[in-house]
Amino acid sequence: MVSRAKIKELMNESACSHSKEKKPGEGCDKPKPGLATGGCAFDGAQISLFPYADAVHLVHGPQTCLGASWETRETKTSYLGRDHTQMGFTTGITTNDVIFGGDKRLSNSIDYVMEHYKPEAIFVYSTCVTALVGDDIDMTCKLGSQKHKIPVVPVHAAGFVGSKNLGSRLAGEAVLEHLIGTKEPEYTTPYDINLIGDYNVTGDMWQYLPLFEKIGLRVLSSMSGDGRVGDIRTAHRAKLNVIVCAKSLITLTRKMEEQYGIPWISVSFYGKRDTSFAIREIVNALGDLELITRAELVIAQAEEELETALTPYRQLFAGKKAVLNTGGNKAWSIASSLQDLGIEVVATSIAKSTQDDIDKAREYLGKDGVLMTKPASEQGKIIDSTGAHILLAGGRSLYTAIKKKISFIDVNQEKKTSYGGYSGLLNLAEDLKYAFRNPVFANVGKPAPWEVN
Amino acid sequence: MEFSLTHKEHKPLQINPIKHSQPMGATLAFLGIKGCMPLMHGAQGCASFTKVFFTRHFNEPIAVHNTSVSDLTAVLDGGDYSILMAIENIQNKEKNLTPSMIGLHTTGLTETKGDDVRSVGTHIEIPYVFVNTPDYEGGMESGWSLTVTAMIEQLTQAVTYIQPNTLVLLPHVSMQPIEVEKIKALCEDFGFETYALPDLSTSLDGYWEAGQGKLSNGGIRVDEIRDLATSSFVISIGASMKKSALALQKKNPLIEHIHFDHLMGLDANDNFVGKLMEIRHIAPNAHLKRWRARLQDAMLDSHFLIGSSHFVITGEPDMLTGMCALIRSVGGTVDAAVSTTFSEVLHTIDAQKVFVGDLEDAREFFDGANMVISNFHSERILHSYPNTALVIRGFPNYEELGNQLKNDQLYEGSAYFLFEIANVLRKVKHEH
Ligand code: SF4
Numbered sequence: 001m002v003s004r005a006k007i008k009e010l011m012n013e014s015a016c017s018h019s020k021e022k023k024p025g026e027g028c029d030k031p032k033p034g035l036a037t038g039g040c041a042f043d044g045a046q047i048s049l050f051p052y053a054d055a056v057h058l059v060h061g062p063q064t065c066l067g068a069s070w071e072t073r074e075t076k077t078s079y080l081g082r083d084h085t086q087m088g089f090t091t092g093i094t095t096n097d098v099i100f101g102g103d104k105r106l107s108n109s110i111d112y113v114m115e116h117y118k119p120e121a122i123f124v125y126s127t128c129v130t131a132l133v134g135d136d137i138d139m140t141c142k143l144g145s146q147k148h149k150i151p152v153v154p155v156h157a158a159g160f161v162g163s164k165n166l167g168s169r170l171a172g173e174a175v176l177e178h179l180i181g182t183k184e185p186e187y188t189t190p191y192d193i194n195l196i197g198d199y200n201v202t203g204d205m206w207q208y209l210p211l212f213e214k215i216g217l218r219v220l221s222s223m224s225g226d227g228r229v230g231d232i233r234t235a236h237r238a239k240l241n242v243i244v245c246a247k248s249l250i251t252l253t254r255k256m257e258e259q260y261g262i263p264w265i266s267v268s269f270y271g272k273r274d275t276s277f278a279i280r281e282i283v284n285a286l287g288d289l290e291l292i293t294r295a296e297l298v299i300a301q302a303e304e305e306l307e308t309a310l311t312p313y314r315q316l317f318a319g320k321k322a323v324l325n326t327g328g329n330k331a332w333s334i335a336s337s338l339q340d341l342g343i344e345v346v347a348t349s350i351a352k353s354t355q356d357d358i359d360k361a362r363e364y365l366g367k368d369g370v371l372m373t374k375p376a377s378e379q380g381k382i383i384d385s386t387g388a389h390i391l392l393a394g395g396r397s398l399y400t401a402i403k404k405k406i407s408f409i410d411v412n413q414e415k416k417t418s419y420g421g422y423s424g425l426l427n428l429a430e431d432l433k434y435a436f437r438n439p440v441f442a443n444v445g446k447p448a449p450w451e452v453n
Numbered sequence: 454m455e456f457s458l459t460h461k462e463h464k465p466l467q468i469n470p471i472k473h474s475q476p477m478g479a480t481l482a483f484l485g486i487k488g489c490m491p492l493m494h495g496a497q498g499c500a501s502f503t504k505v506f507f508t509r510h511f512n513e514p515i516a517v518h519n520t521s522v523s524d525l526t527a528v529l530d531g532g533d534y535s536i537l538m539a540i541e542n543i544q545n546k547e548k549n550l551t552p553s554m555i556g557l558h559t560t561g562l563t564e565t566k567g568d569d570v571r572s573v574g575t576h577i578e579i580p581y582v583f584v585n586t587p588d589y590e591g592g593m594e595s596g597w598s599l600t601v602t603a604m605i606e607q608l609t610q611a612v613t614y615i616q617p618n619t620l621v622l623l624p625h626v627s628m629q630p631i632e633v634e635k636i637k638a639l640c641e642d643f644g645f646e647t648y649a650l651p652d653l654s655t656s657l658d659g660y661w662e663a664g665q666g667k668l669s670n671g672g673i674r675v676d677e678i679r680d681l682a683t684s685s686f687v688i689s690i691g692a693s694m695k696k697s698a699l700a701l702q703k704k705n706p707l708i709e710h711i712h713f714d715h716l717m718g719l720d721a722n723d724n725f726v727g728k729l730m731e732i733r734h735i736a737p738n739a740h741l742k743r744w745r746a747r748l749q750d751a752m753l754d755s756h757f758l759i760g761s762s763h764f765v766i767t768g769e770p771d772m773l774t775g776m777c778a779l780i781r782s783v784g785g786t787v788d789a790a791v792s793t794t795f796s797e798v799l800h801t802i803d804a805q806k807v808f809v810g811d812l813e814d815a816r817e818f819f820d821g822a823n824m825v826i827s828n829f830h831s832e833r834i835l836h837s838y839p840n841t842a843l844v845i846r847g848f849p850n851y852e853e854l855g856n857q858l859k860n861d862q863l864y865e866g867s868a869y870f871l872f873e874i875a876n877v878l879r880k881v882k883h884e885h
Contacts, residue, residue: 031497031521031523032521032538032542033520033521033522033526033534033535033536033538033539033542034492034518034519034520034521034538034539034540034541034542034543034546035521035539035542035543035546036497036519036521037497037500037501037519038497038501039497039498039501039502040496040497040498040499040501041498042498043498043501043502058466061561062474062561062587062588062589063470063472063473063474063475063588063589063592064474064476064477064498064499064502064503064560064561064588065498065499065502066470067470067472067473067474067477068473068474068477068502068503068505068506069502070469070470070830071829071830071833072505072509072851086833087468087469088467088468088469088470088830089466089467089468090466090467090470091465091466091467092466092467092470092472093589094462094589094590095587095589095590097589098561098565098587098589105465105466108465108466109465109466112464112465112466113466128495128496128498128527128560128561128562128565129561129562129565129589131524132527132562132565132566133565158496158524159496159497159498159499159562160496160522160523160524160527160562161523161524162523163497395508395514396514396666414509
């Protein structure tokens with residue numbers, strides 16, 4: 001199990017903007033009974049590592065942990081071998097394992113996986129029950145690794161140690177301890193970067209990677225979207241760590257800076273401005289003049305192409321106003337995208353945002369924009385007072401849209417297309433076009449014949 | 454690999470599992486009680502996964518709360534603190550929340566700790582039902598039936614009289630909301646005042662209104678559960694529900710128990726309808742007679758396509774039993790019936806192979822099959838089998854819409870189901 005000291009250390013992460021106002025030891029997120037609603041640490045660890053398609057992800061626990069979570073995320077991969085990201089592997093422990101320990105089952109499972117699937121690595125996730133009964137997964141993994149000559153990485157992020165966010169940090173710890181620095185890259189360039197925290201959901205990364213190629217940036221490794229375990233082992237040779245919209249992995253990049261001297265920056269690729277800004281940040285951090293010049297050319301060309309493609313949408317969206325009610329970085333990243341499309345964002349929710357996110361939201365919305373702290377009760381009134389045309393929110397707010405007879409997009413639904421990079425903006429524009437045009441929200445809320453007097 | 458029907462596992466792990474956990478079955482059962490607050494006693498993740506799972510299957514807001522046990526409370530607390538604080542915190546946060554009942558169930562974590570969830574009930578002022586559902590035992594089907602049994606044992610009042618023509622229906626976990634409604638309606642047509650426990654037909658049936666998602670939206674009422682022992686009949690559907698029916702009989706031995714393993718296909722429904730006729734001494738209405746004739750017609754129309762086809766079917770034991778029976782009744786060959794968990798009823802299935810397994814096992818039979826009837830997870834695997842069709846049934850069905858309105862039961866549902874299968878089969882078979 002993870003030691004208390006370790007958890008405390010992670011909870012007090014100095015580079016995390018959650019921690020500022022909290023007392024020492026209080027840290028990010030010890031759950032209050034009944035009030036923790038998000039995913040557990042195991043969930044977070046899994047999200048951060050699962051996209052490694054060349055590794056098998058073996059969940060050592062009873063049925064809930066994996067049974068209800070596999071194949072739920074559209075993490076795309078270009079890996080040509082068997083795609084393990086859309087498969088589920090679990091030891092599915094039974095009463096016997098709870099009483100006598102599950103180490104034997106785990107080691108047999110590792111053998112089985114090696115015999116039938118021959119992955120490049122195995123991640124073994126501990127979960128609440130196997131952590132509580134004290135299965136020695138470190139030892140089992142070590143023996144498995146020696147026997148099969150591949151990395152077998154224990155991931156100590158049992159659900160009960162905390163939230164998704166913490167789990168993601170613990171996944172970073174596992175990668176740092178067991179993988180990074182264990183292999184040398186075939187060659188290096190001065191433009192090698194690691195991408196940290198983009199999981200390539202719906203192919204988000206593929207929206208901007210072609211631009212990197214044009215500029216001459218090389219992605220040495222990724223944690224973990226479209227990633228390979230072989231590559232992350234060489235990550236210590238990169239010149240820069242680029243965190244994409246994932247505060248939880250700051251601990252990892254900070255430690256890599258300490259251990260390997262790799263500087264890090266944090267960027268996002270939502271919308272035009274953010275994407276251009278992100279590219280500039282990366283090339284500036286690398287500091288090569290030629291690279292910077294090339295980047296400017298690529299940005300200029302991409303922006304121009306985008307402008308042309310967006311013109312018809314801009315006309316369509318002229319004068320439209322939107323209210324945005326979603327959590328975390330989406331509160332400003334989607335706002336930024338909407339503004340890029342010429343839509344005025346009159347309000348956004350900051351109910352679950354960190355101080356960083358709140359600052360960003362203010363920056364994007366300007367002084368007149370409303371930052372809602374109680375969006376559920378505020379959004380209806382704001383729609384009335386501003387005459388907003390569309391509500392972008394989670395499914396629960398659907399009723400507000402119907403009552404106000406305005407358009408609606410469920411931003412929390414599993415996306416099918418990417419809104420990332422320059423071209424993702426076109427996908428968002430398409431979705432908005434159809435949303436504005438759709439009369440369903442006005443139609444469906446009409447009174448029934450027996451409700452009219 | 455040799456597959457046979459035993460309790461013993463044939464490998465140390467599951468690969469692409471179809472099995473779901475007991476706690477998830479328990480949550481779903483509590484969601485069929487009006488105003489219930491399902492409270493999962495465990496770390497936060499299980500509830501979060503469960504919520505996403507059912508939200509995507511039903512496309513409805515799902516009310517699930519949890520006690521957020523942490524590694525700290527796991528060691529220090531015997532359960533009382535987490536449970537009581539959770540209830541208090543939730544009530545403080547959601548001011549106007551007045552649950553009709555708290556449905557508490559455990560998870561692997563809190564069972565391993567050995568929490569005593571019974572006695573904490575004495576400190577809770579609203580009706581409280583607890584059930585032990587470790588996720589290292591059983592599966593979704595048993596979690597559901599254990600919960601139904603617990604509700605009967607802990608809520609229903611023992612009585613010594615019955616109300617004539619009242620009936621309790623105990624549906625197994627795999628029945629979708631509309632299926633429960635159809636069966637209830639049929640019983641009502643026979644003149645029974647009918648209750649279903651749980652009743653998803655009025656809670657997860659797709660009805661939308663404001664303010665959902667904190668408590669179960671509809672379902673049977675707590676006071677109705679209290680009075681269930683005054684019913685004259687209890688009908689259990691699915692072998693997993695027999696024990697729950699017996700629990701109700703214990704509250705009142707005058708209740709007559711009638712059991713059906715499933716309600717799919719002509720035979721099963723003839724038995725069912727025959728029994729209702731016998732009790733009530735009346736003939737079915739014209740509607741029902743008509744549906745029987747339509748099912749006969751569907752069987753004849755589809756027998757050629759289905760009768761020359763090979764199937765792989767996966768699912769919870771009770772659903773699997775009904776599906777296999779219906780397919781067999783029109784000549785389909787079931788090459789493999791793959792169950793999530795073990796159940797005695799699996800012995801009644803007429804298939805080449807019947808066993809407990811996962812999709813890695815099921816896949817060994819995909820090549821020879823014309824059709825797979827399985828959950829969402831088979832879809833991607835079947836991309837590599839262009840000549841094998843898929844009909845999605847069982848949990849989860851993440852992508853298709855309208856799952857809550859899919860009816861495969863009774864004469865009517867069986868007829869639609871046969872047509873659906875035959876039409877999908879046609880697409881793969883006629884391209885050969
Ligand atoms: S909270 Fe624990 S038992 Fe539940 S899903 Fe997370 S790791 Fe598994």
